[in-house]
Amino acid sequence: MKKELLSSLLLTLVCIIFFCVVYTGIVYIIALIGPNKGEGEKIATKNGKYYYANLAQSFSADKYFWSRPSAVGYNAAGSGGSNKGPNNPDYLADVQKRIDSFMAHNPDVKKSDVPSDLITASGSGLDPDISIQGAIVQIPRIAKIRGLSQEAVKELVSKHIDKPLLGFLGPEKVNVLKLNIDLDNLK
Amino acid sequence: MNAELLGVIVMFVATLLLSVPLGRYIAKVYAGDRIWTDVIFNPVEKLFFKLSRINPTKEMTWKQSLTAMLTINMIWLLWAMFCLTNQSWLPWNPDHNPSQTPDQAFNTAVSFVVNCNLQDYSGETGATYFSQVFALMFLQFASAGTGMAAAAAVFNGLKERTTDKLGNFYNYFIKSCIRILLPICILIATIHAFNGTPMTLKGMDTITTMQGDTVHVSTGPVAAFVAIKHLGTNGGGYYGANSAHPLENPNYFTNMVQMIAQILIPFAMVFAMGFYLRRKKLAWVIWTVMTIGFLLLVIPTVISEVNGNPQIAKMGVMQPNGNMEGKEVRFSSYATAFWSIATTVISTGSVNGMHDSFMPISGMNMLLGMMVNSFYGGVGVGFLNFFVYLIIAVFIGGLMVGRTPEFLGKKVEAKEMKIASIVALLHPFLILVFTALACYFASHNTNMGWWFTDASGKHGASGWLNNPSYHGFSEMLYQYTSCSANNGSGFEGLADNNPFWNITAAIVLLFSRFLPIIGPVAIAGILAQKKFIPESGGTLKTDTGTFGLLILAVKVIIAALAFFPALALGPLAEFFGMK
Numbered sequence: 153m154k155k156e157l158l159s160s161l162l163l164t165l166v167c168i169i170f171f172c173v174v175y176t177g178i179v180y181i182i183a184l185i186g187p188n189k190g191e192g193e194k195i196a197t198k199n200g201k202y203y204y205a206n207l208a209q210s211f212s213a214d215k216y217f218w219s220r221p222s223a224v225g226y227n228a229a230g231s232g233g234s235n236k237g238p239n240n241p242d243y244l245a246d247v248q249k250r251i252d253s254f255m256a257h258n259p260d261v262k263k264s265d266v267p268s269d270l271i272t273a274s275g276s277g278l279d280p281d282i283s284i285q286g287a288i289v290q291i292p293r294i295a296k297i298r299g300l301s302q303e304a305v306k307e308l309v310s311k312h313i314d315k316p317l318l319g320f321l322g323p324e325k326v327n328v329l330k331l332n333i334d335l336d337n338l339k
Numbered sequence: 340m341n342a343e344l345l346g347v348i349v350m351f352v353a354t355l356l357l358s359v360p361l362g363r364y365i366a367k368v369y370a371g372d373r374i375w376t377d378v379i380f381n382p383v384e385k386l387f388f389k390l391s392r393i394n395p396t397k398e399m400t401w402k403q404s405l406t407a408m409l410t411i412n413m414i415w416l417l418w419a420m421f422c423l424t425n426q427s428w429l430p431w432n433p434d435h436n437p438s439q440t441p442d443q444a445f446n447t448a449v450s451f452v453v454n455c456n457l458q459d460y461s462g463e464t465g466a467t468y469f470s471q472v473f474a475l476m477f478l479q480f481a482s483a484g485t486g487m488a489a490a491a492a493v494f495n496g497l498k499e500r501t502t503d504k505l506g507n508f509y510n511y512f513i514k515s516c517i518r519i520l521l522p523i524c525i526l527i528a529t530i531h532a533f534n535g536t537p538m539t540l541k542g543m544d545t546i547t548t549m550q551g552d553t554v555h556v557s558t559g560p561v562a563a564f565v566a567i568k569h570l571g572t573n574g575g576g577y578y579g580a581n582s583a584h585p586l587e588n589p590n591y592f593t594n595m596v597q598m599i600a601q602i603l604i605p606f607a608m609v610f611a612m613g614f615y616l617r618r619k620k621l622a623w624v625i626w627t628v629m630t631i632g633f634l635l636l637v638i639p640t641v642i643s644e645v646n647g648n649p650q651i652a653k654m655g656v657m658q659p660n661g662n663m664e665g666k667e668v669r670f671s672s673y674a675t676a677f678w679s680i681a682t683t684v685i686s687t688g689s690v691n692g693m694h695d696s697f698m699p700i701s702g703m704n705m706l707l708g709m710m711v712n713s714f715y716g717g718v719g720v721g722f723l724n725f726f727v728y729l730i731i732a733v734f735i736g737g738l739m740v741g742r743t744p745e746f747l748g749k750k751v752e753a754k755e756m757k758i759a760s761i762v763a764l765l766h767p768f769l770i771l772v773f774t775a776l777a778c779y780f781a782s783h784n785t786n787m788g789w790w791f792t793d794a795s796g797k798h799g800a801s802g803w804l805n806n807p808s809y810h811g812f813s814e815m816l817y818q819y820t821s822c823s824a825n826n827g828s829g830f831e832g833l834a835d836n837n838p839f840w841n842i843t844a845a846i847v848l849l850f851s852r853f854l855p856i857i858g859p860v861a862i863a864g865i866l867a868q869k870k871f872i873p874e875s876g877g878t879l880k881t882d883t884g885t886f887g888l889l890i891l892a893v894k895v896i897i898a899a900l901a902f903f904p905a906l907a908l909g910p911l912a913e914f915f916g917m918k
Contacts, residue, residue: 156406156407156410157410158392159391159392159393159407159509160407160410160411160414161414162390162391162392163387163391163393163411163509163513164411164414164415164418165391166386166387166390166391167477167480167481167516168418168473168477170387171476171477171480171481171516171521172472172473172476172477175521175524175525175563176472176476176560176563178525179525179528179529179532179538179560179562179563179566180538180540180560180563182525182528182529182532182538183532183538183539183562186529186532186533187533187535188535189539190532190537190538190539190562191537191539191541191544191558192535192536192537192558192586193535193589201546201547202546203546203548203549204546204556204586205535206535206585206586206589207554207556207585207586208585209548209549209550209552209554210548210550210552211549211550212550213550216549216550220663220668226552226554227554227555228554228555228556228557229434229463229464229543229554229555229556229557230461230463230464230557230579231461231463231578231579231580231583231584232461232579232580232693232831233580233583233664233665233692233693233695233696233831234664234665234693234696235665235693235695235696235805235806235830235831235832236664236695236696236805236806236832237695237696237806237810237813237832237913238648238650238662238664238696238697238698238699238917239650239699239808239810239913239916239917240806240807240810241807243664244650244651244654247651247654248654251654251655251656263655263656264655264656264657265657266656266657267656267657267658267659267660268647268648268651268656268657268658268659268660268661268662268663269660269663269668271651271656272651272662272663272664272665272666273664273665274583274663274665274666274667274668275580275583275665275666275667275675275690275691275692275693276578276580276583276584276585276667277580278580278584278585279585279667279668279669280585280669281667281668281669282668283659283660283668285657285659286668316342316343316346316591317346317590317591317592317595320342320345321342321345321346321349321591321595322342322343322346322591322594322669322670322671322674323342323343323591323660323668323669323670323671324342325668325669329549332549333549336549
């Protein structure tokens, strides 16, 4: 038993050094060689700052494409979903409110064209993407407020559609942040 | 065929194609055969044995193996408790996170030791870089290695010979960690680092958004963590949102890699058994039974998620992507629904969508996956759980056709059956008794005193539910099922970070981890000592389709009889209430 305890203690120590220091160190060094030095995908802005391409930002202004609703207020230091059940009356009331608000801001859109991803909270609260339909229904609003033609905005959206992996695996989507950056650049 | 469905099918097929060669490799590692990787790993391994004064050739009896396993697990538990309760002053705390409370640290330490990774804290605020790496990630390696070592000992006990030795536990443990987990982890971590998962020690970043808001961004050594989290079927996320978080799981490709990583070893262990014991046909029978069970759960789940929520359809909007509450656009309903069942039939418990917001039928299938707990199952222990059902099926089958129950040339007798029955019944016992207890408190809104305080400072037990009615019941049922299956996913709406849930969950975790390891290892040890009887015309054949069906029937009967009433009160009632 005594020998068992000593061996276990020593083995634990060796494992901690090996798996926590050596393994982590190897991955750390590999990441340094990789893009962005292991700090996540960043997008540089004109004023020398940067955004995280994969983190949704809160877009509440009518002139921008909106991200999906977030249960945690787009808090990138405290992610999470609503965890509301599909039949929960409070949850359904929230969704109804989001639909009403969306319709009020987008009067030119038919309700039956609004996709559910725009009115339901994402799993992380930081979902950077919306569906293609989610971008299309926002086009009339954006075009109107920016004084652009709907065709011009539509063309921009179609440029931002991310194709499925290898062209045939998984869904298509639109990254809201990248779309909005290019929208600001559109004249 | 649409791209989203195809993505899911490719994930499954790719896992199978990778797991057969990996199974052959694992069998060679445990048998001690020479492999091409010896050049790198032999010196590392020798160093391990030398520094920890272990003689890997000294064989152990099943009792010695279990003593070694329990001793080292005890040390790990204390180490993790120490890290978590002192993390505020330990190094590597750039975000200045506080230490965990004793009950929370107890829950966290236990759940990482037992390979469950139930997380009553949120990674961004509840753990420091030091704790994440030196306590949690360390345990993700160690607990996976423990499960695999136990399975290796069982493989050894099933060989065609008579002995009282099952090999050396430490040897199996170290080999599992170094030769199997480590190299694959480095590969997975690299893929993640190159796809936008952070791997940095810089601490929290602050950015200004396009609309001018200031946002703090949690980063950290995520890539290293995510790799072993899935490969070891641990499932504890670096971030609170787990693999739904866009930094932890940035795109569809990383999602596929994580998905394959978590099913890979559970598949491969079955094939490893086949190669190790030269019973390839038995391995395929076992794999097929597991896969039938998996498909029976995953197909209805995908359908119900893709069809969306009828309550939202009533509001007049379209649901082209299905039920999107708690899901991410980059994965779609198909991949998220597939993941939810894969993560529950295996004991990973990582999530890429919030299970609490899934449709009732999906919730029921996740629960069933954990209730059966051996349609694949966790690394190592999945095979052990299946082994228990196998012994029961051998016994029942033997009695039905009037033959002596035998498995791989060894007689199965009363003692082994008693152990198998206790292990099989422990699981429903733990789940149902504790759920009943929690339900009693919640339905009477009992004043829980210091055991529970909700956000507004009240002590009423009903405050721990995030959803009313049947779904609230499901939240409690899910929590204990997840604990007893050592899964770690949750209906996260449940307010579980308080002494009541932390402590009761930890108790369930400890029992449900170690008894189901002790039981099968003991059975294997007892069987190994028995005289080997060569196969004859009177032997009940265990590698046939008929026997496979019998195992499936045994599982379904045990699970259905034990859990149907509880499921009827939770997800089924919710489902029928929705129409």
